[in-house]
Amino acid sequence: FHKAHYSLDIAKCIEEINQTEDQGFTKSVFIEGKCYEILAHHLRQYVDDASPSEKRTILRQSTVVKIENAANIIDExxxxxxxxxxxxxxxGLNQNTLQNGFQSLFGLSVKEYSQNKRMEKARHLMENTNLNITEITYRIGINSRSYFSKLFKERYSMSPKQYMQKLETTKKKDDTTAI
Structure with a gap:
């Protein structure tokens, strides 16, 4: 019944049991201890399951897979x-579960995760293409150059224009040292 619906803590206990290198009596005691730990996690999960879905705090493995899928959708x-x-x-998750899951897995809200990925892609495009700032802004799905500049400056402590100038200066230095 609980296959893929158990909590991350239970999954970790099961993994530790499967990976133990102990032998004999030590292994038996270790597994017994882990079984008690799994029982405690199951009881905690039972209480959590009794709560309304938007108030649940324990992430299940199946939920983590869906949250990772959401992150992949954003990335792509x-x-x-x-x-x-x-x-x-x-x-297939409600908004609260998705937001709480992103907070648990990435330490960010969905919006913050998306903005971080956009800024990383923008920086990558600046470093590896000849696109101008406006083209990069549209390429990462932001329709306002001023908003993009604000987000970029918050993330990298310099404006996109300053970053492009810094890249240009670095390229010129590399070209002169190569000669």
Whole structure:
């Protein structure tokens, strides 16, 4: 019944049991201790399951898979990343579970995760293409250059223009040392 629906803590205990290198009596005592730990986690999960779904705090493995799927959707479609409601429907989770899951797994909200990925892609495009700032802004799914500049400056402590100038200076230095 609980296959893939047990908590991450239970999954960790099962993994530790499977990976133990202890032998004989030590192994038996270790496994017995882990079984008690799994029982405690099951009881905690039972109480959590009795709560309304939006108030549950324990992440299940099946939920983690859906949250990772949501992260992959964001990663693959930065230029048109879906909003939280659309994303939650795509992966089959409610919005609260999705937000709480992102917070647990990545330490970020869905919006913050998406913005971070966009800024990373923007920096990558600046370093590896000849696109101008406006083209990069649209390529990462932001329609306002000033908003992009604000986000970029918050993340990298310099404006996109300053970053491009810094890259240009570095390239010139590399070219002169190569000669």
């Amino acid at each position: 479609s930065l230029d048109q990343a879906p909003d939280v409601l659309t994303l939650s429907k795509k992966v």
